[in-house]
Amino acid sequence: MASERKAKLEAAITEAIDNPKQRNALYYCMKRGRDKRTERLDTMPTGAAFRPEVKAIKEKCIANQDALLAQFTANAEARGTKVFIARDGADAIRHTLAIAEEHGYKTVSKSKSLTTEEIEINYDMTDAGLQVVETDLGELIIQLVDEKPYHLVFPSVHKMRDDVAEIFSKATGKEVPPDIDEIMRVVRSYLRPIFLNTDIGMTGANVGIAETGTIVIETNEGNARLVSSIGKCHICIVGMEKIVETVDEALMMVLAHPVSAVGQMPTTYVTWMSGRSPLGEGGENRASHIIVLDNGRTRMREDPLMKEALHCIRCGACMNICPTYGVVGGHTFGHIYPGPIGIPWTAEVHGLETAGDFAELCISCGLCKEICPAQIDMPTMISEVKRRDAVKHPPDFTTRLLMAAEPMAKLGCAGAPLSNWSLRNPAFRWLMEKATGIDRRRELPPFARKTLVKRFNARTPKKTTDTPKRRVAFFYDLYANYNAPELGLKAIEALEAQGCEVVLPPQRACGYPYIGYGALDKAQDVAIENVQHLAPYVAEGYDIVATEPTAAYCLKVSYPKILPRNPRAKQVAGRSFELFEYLMEIADDAPKPQDLAGRRFGFHCSCHQRPLGFGDGAMDWLRRRGAQVEFIESGTCCGMAGTFGLKHGPLGYDLANAVGEPLFDAFKKSGVDTIVTESSVCSIHLKEGTGLEVVHPLGLL
Numbered sequence: 001m002a003s004e005r006k007a008k009l010e011a012a013i014t015e016a017i018d019n020p021k022q023r024n025a026l027y028y029c030m031k032r033g034r035d036k037r038t039e040r041l042d043t044m045p046t047g048a049a050f051r052p053e054v055k056a057i058k059e060k061c062i063a064n065q066d067a068l069l070a071q072f073t074a075n076a077e078a079r080g081t082k083v084f085i086a087r088d089g090a091d092a093i094r095h096t097l098a099i100a101e102e103h104g105y106k107t108v109s110k111s112k113s114l115t116t117e118e119i120e121i122n123y124d125m126t127d128a129g130l131q132v133v134e135t136d137l138g139e140l141i142i143q144l145v146d147e148k149p150y151h152l153v154f155p156s157v158h159k160m161r162d163d164v165a166e167i168f169s170k171a172t173g174k175e176v177p178p179d180i181d182e183i184m185r186v187v188r189s190y191l192r193p194i195f196l197n198t199d200i201g202m203t204g205a206n207v208g209i210a211e212t213g214t215i216v217i218e219t220n221e222g223n224a225r226l227v228s229s230i231g232k233c234h235i236c237i238v239g240m241e242k243i244v245e246t247v248d249e250a251l252m253m254v255l256a257h258p259v260s261a262v263g264q265m266p267t268t269y270v271t272w273m274s275g276r277s278p279l280g281e282g283g284e285n286r287a288s289h290i291i292v293l294d295n296g297r298t299r300m301r302e303d304p305l306m307k308e309a310l311h312c313i314r315c316g317a318c319m320n321i322c323p324t325y326g327v328v329g330g331h332t333f334g335h336i337y338p339g340p341i342g343i344p345w346t347a348e349v350h351g352l353e354t355a356g357d358f359a360e361l362c363i364s365c366g367l368c369k370e371i372c373p374a375q376i377d378m379p380t381m382i383s384e385v386k387r388r389d390a391v392k393h394p395p396d397f398t399t400r401l402l403m404a405a406e407p408m409a410k411l412g413c414a415g416a417p418l419s420n421w422s423l424r425n426p427a428f429r430w431l432m433e434k435a436t437g438i439d440r441r442r443e444l445p446p447f448a449r450k451t452l453v454k455r456f457n458a459r460t461p462k463k464t465t466d467t468p469k470r471r472v473a474f475f476y477d478l479y480a481n482y483n484a485p486e487l488g489l490k491a492i493e494a495l496e497a498q499g500c501e502v503v504l505p506p507q508r509a510c511g512y513p514y515i516g517y518g519a520l521d522k523a524q525d526v527a528i529e530n531v532q533h534l535a536p537y538v539a540e541g542y543d544i545v546a547t548e549p550t551a552a553y554c555l556k557v558s559y560p561k562i563l564p565r566n567p568r569a570k571q572v573a574g575r576s577f578e579l580f581e582y583l584m585e586i587a588d589d590a591p592k593p594q595d596l597a598g599r600r601f602g603f604h605c606s607c608h609q610r611p612l613g614f615g616d617g618a619m620d621w622l623r624r625r626g627a628q629v630e631f632i633e634s635g636t637c638c639g640m641a642g643t644f645g646l647k648h649g650p651l652g653y654d655l656a657n658a659v660g661e662p663l664f665d666a667f668k669k670s671g672v673d674t675i676v677t678e679s680s681v682c683s684i685h686l687k688e689g690t691g692l693e694v695v696h697p698l699g700l701l
Contacts, residue, residue, distance in 0.1 A: 005357055005393065006651065012332040013650040017658045022158060026329055027662060029157050033320040034371075034635045036263025044259075054256045055375045057249045058311035062301060068210040068243050069292065075213030079275030081288040085240075088295045089119030092237055095291060096121065096202075097128050103287070105130070105199035105233060111217070111224035112136035113204030114314055115239050115293055117149055117336050118349060133194050135223040137187060144171050150330035151338060152316035153261045158329055191223075201231035206257060206314070207250045208243040208292075214274040215290065216250055218257055218267040225271050233287040234276060240292050241310040253313055260315035260373040296349045305384045309344040311374040318368035318378060323637035323659040324361045333361045340368040344381040347388070356389035360651060363641035364516035365607035366553075379515070380561055386518025398437030398652075399517050402643040406509040409482040412447035420446040439648040443684055445483040452476050452485035456492065456504050469499035470586055473537040473544050475576075477551035478509045479680035490698040491547050491579050498586050503542070506533045510554035512608075513643055520562060527559045527569065535568040544576040547698070549615075549679050550642065552578045553608035578609070580617035580678070580697060596700060597626030602672035604663075604686060606679035607637050618678055618697045625700075632670055634663040640685035656685065664689035676700075 016023055041047050061068055073083040086092035099105070108130050110116065122143070125132050134143040141156035142149060144167050149155035159167070165178040168186050176186050203224050205215035215236055217224045228234045244250055258264040276288040301307050319325050319339035330338030335354050337345040343362060347355035359382060368378045401408070412419045422428045429440035438444075450458075453476075472495050480488035492502045511526030534544055534555075546552040555576035563569040577585075601622060605615040619629045639645060639659030644652060667675055667690045675694040677683050687694040 006360075006396070009332070009358065009360065010650040013328055013655055016328040016332060017650070017654055022160070022329075023327055023658070025160065026158065027326050029154065030320045030326045031635055031662075033153075033262055033317070037260060037317065037320075037371075038263070040259050040263035040265060044265075050252065050256055050259075051373050051375055053252055054313070054373050055311065057244060057252060058313075058374050061244050061249070062241060062307065062310050064245070065240060065243070065301065068245055069240055071210040071245075072208050072213055072243050073292075075211065076275070076290055077213070079213055081213065081275050081290055083290045083292060086237075086291050086293050086295070089121070089293070092119055092291050092293055092295075093121050093124045096125065096235060096237075099233065099235065099287070099289060100125075100128070100130060100200060103199075103233065107194075107198045108132045108200040108202055109194050109198040109227050109231065110134050110136075110139070110202045111204070111219065111227045112139050112155070113202070113237065114149070114152060114337065115204045115237050116202065118239075119237075119293070119295065120336070121237070130200075133191075135191055135194065135227055136219070136221060140187070140191075141167055144168075148331065148334075148336055149338065151319050152314050152341075153319075154316070158331070195223075195226045195230055198227070198231040200233045200235055201227035201229070202235045202237070203228050205236050205238040205242060205290075207253045208238055208290075209247055209250045210243055210245050212247065212274055214247075214250075214272055216254060217271040217273070218254065218269070219271075220264075220268045222269045225269050228271065228273060231286075233289065234273075235289045235291065236273075237291045237293060240294055240297050241312075243292075256373040257313055257315050260313075260317040260371070261320075300348045303348075306344055306348060306381055308376050309341065309348065309381060311376050312341050312345070313374060315373055317371045317373065321367045321371045321636050322362075323365060323367070323639060323641070324363060324655060326636060327655060327658045328361065333358050340378045340382065341376070343385050344378070347385045352385070352388055353392075355385050356393060359386050359389060359518075362386075363637070363644045364512075365637040365641055367607055367610070367636060370610050377561060380558075383515050383518050383520055383523075387520045390518055395517060395519075396437070398647050401436055401438075402646065403513045403517050403519055403522070405478060405513055405643065409447070409478050409509075413449065413451055413482050416447040416449040433648050437648050437652075438646050439653040441688075442646050442653060443688060444646075445479070445680065445684070447482055448485045450485065452481040452488035453504055455485050455489060468501035470495075471501045471540075471542045472503070472582075473505045473534060473542040474502055475507060475510075475534070475544050475546040475551055475555065476504065477546060477548045480547050483680070484696075487547065487696055487698050490701050491545075494579070494583060494698070494701065495545065498583060500586070503537070505537055508533075510548070510551040512550050512554050512558065515554075515558060515562070516642055516644070523558075524562050527554070527563050528566070530555075531559060531563065531566060531569050531572050534572050538568075538571050538575045542575070543582065544572065545579055545582050546576065547579045547678065547696075549578065549606045549609035549612065552576060552612055557611065578612055578617060578678070580615075580621045581613055582617070584617045584620050592624045594626035596622060599626075600628040600630070600671075600673050601676045602630050602632040602667050602670050602674070604638065604667075604675055604677040604679070604682055605631070605633065606677065606682045607641070609678065615678065618676070622676065622697060622700070627700075629676070630670060630672060632663075632666050632672070634666055636662075638663050638682050638685050638689075640681050642681055645681070645685055657689065660685055660689050667692060 134140040138155040162178045169176045207216040325333045334342040362382045433440040514523035559569045639656040645656030683694040
């Protein structure tokens with residue numbers, strides 16, 4: 001079963017990679033969304049400061065959901081709207097069909113609604129004899145070809161203009177040329193009589209407001225306003241997590257949605273509905289129904305690791321930045337809810353088995369969390385989905401091997417230089433690929449016979465002064481200890497040159513592969529051990545400094561998250577730093593040697609470095625020594641994603657390279673002499689993808 005699931009996923013990945021036209025179109029569409037968001041945030045007086053406020057609103061409202069739902073229901077019904085609380089999708093569908101049967105309604109026009117997609121209501125309404133038409137252009141396109149949404153905001157983004165022209169040629173029985181203006185003319189003619197003659201107008205809602213019983217609907221086409229206004233009956237199906245308390249809170253959501261999705265503020269049409277007025281003077285009152293959907297939301301709210309998914313405001317920003325979604329799209333990376341947030345949502349409302357079919361496409365880069373307007377920790381939720389799914393579908397041998405990176409590194413060091421000769425031998429690498437699933441084309445870093453710890457302990461201790469400027473506990477992780485101890489020594493010497501006393505406390509590797517592959521129990525064990533080792537040093541006034549961005553991310557971000565009841569994890573996080581961030585903080589203002597004058601570098605910031613400061617410390621350090629440094633990015637991950645890019649096949653090496661192509665092209669076109677990055681694994685991928693020299697900043701000392 002597990003092998004069939006993987007084979008199906010790999011076949012879909014290969015199909016996407018082998019379709020460069022559609023892949024490139026998808027990438028540039030997602031990039032346009034990211035870029036527009038960045039442009040808008042740059043012009044907003046408060047920038048991205050709305051994100052903590054959105055998070056706080058969602059946390060408060062989900063915590064008080066029962067009371068807000070009762071208040072919303074009372075106020076909506078006071079305005080003449082009938083409110084029904086649906087336990088699940090079947091309950092919502094039964095109630096909708098009962099309304100239609102009671103009044104003899106035959107036609108339904110719908111505006112875009114992920115909540116109605118979630119329960120797949122269209123099929124049941126059609127089976128009951130209702131004529132159902134989607135009026136959002138993207139939704140109409142996928143309805144006509146009977147597909148699921150490809151993206152939360154752009155449901156038919158995968159369709160080219162030729163495809164759309166062909167779809168409407170079949171729908172209208174007339175030849176439609178592949179011209180956008182002509183297509184839109186045909187669509188308007190197609191939809192106008194549907195708007196004017198519908199019985200039921202069905203919408204979702206972006207927000208519900210408890211204090212007024214109001215629903216808020218945001219669109220750019222105006223179709224939701226027509227759908228909700230003209231028909232005899234309006235039915236709104238809204239997830240209960242969409243209800244906020246006040247109008248002010250709703251206004252914050254109205255800002256956050258379009259800014260995060262496409263860099264727009266606000267959408268063209270924002271409709272606020274509090275009940276329904278007669279149509280025309282003396283007209284009869286028209287029916288207004290709101291169906292508030294549970295469908296697993298109450299259960300989700302009680303799950304400590306999954307309840308944060310309820311904070312999602314359906315902006316689609318996580319899809320715009322997700323590296324693998326940008327290659328394979330929403331039909332491979334998703335079920336009905338696509339992309340990163342689609343993994344926990346699918347697990348909760350459509351089942352763990354369904355979510356597990358595509359959960360491996362998350363490479364745990366963490367970028368979705370960094371762009372999310374509600375700051376949802378999707379990576380940890382996805383890791384939990386993988387953990388639960390592994391009970392029935394245990395990880396394959398390659399994944400288990402990559403999670404065991406630390407014992408493998410110890411073995412490689414113990415066997416050096418023989419292990420290094422083996423890794424360079426084509427015949428051995430071919431056999432290794434067959435036996436372990438590690439791609440033979442991927443260059444692996446050599447192992448050092450003497451680890452950093454051994455070299456540090458063997459050297460003559462360097463005493464700075466009787467009163468050192470700072471005391472540092474150096475967190476060396478895997479690479480600086482087993483693969484590049486000379487890099488670790490340079491870091492220690494750089495700290496000592498600034499007057500720091502440096503010690504190497506007992507420690508394990510950071511353990512992030514366990515988090516990325518869903519072994520959260522093992523990740524917690526590693527985190528507990530490292531916190532136990534490091535907390536006493538923090539208590540004695542030591543700062544913790546790491547050279548590897550992912551190791552620093554674990555100390556500062558991951559450990560407090562996966563050890564929420566361990567106060568020492570927060571203490572360690574509060575005193576943990578990246579190396580160059582720390583060096584720049586303690587450096588004096590004396591002139592620095594201009595030994596890098598005339599050199600031009602392109603800097604790559606690894607994904608886990610973004611929330612730590614985008615590598616500004618390293619770039620500032622290089623510039624203070626005369627270097628020209630250009631920050632170069634594709635807006636998403638390089639594709640290596642720790643050990644993901646080591647794996648053979650579509651769900652590894654092939655997908656990693658497809659993700660990395662735009663970044664490789666950007667570096668090659670930049671004309672820089674050398675690429676600089678602080679990530680050991682990104683450096684492997686960048687070197688192979690660009691052919692340029694790739695160095696760690698410490699390598700320039």
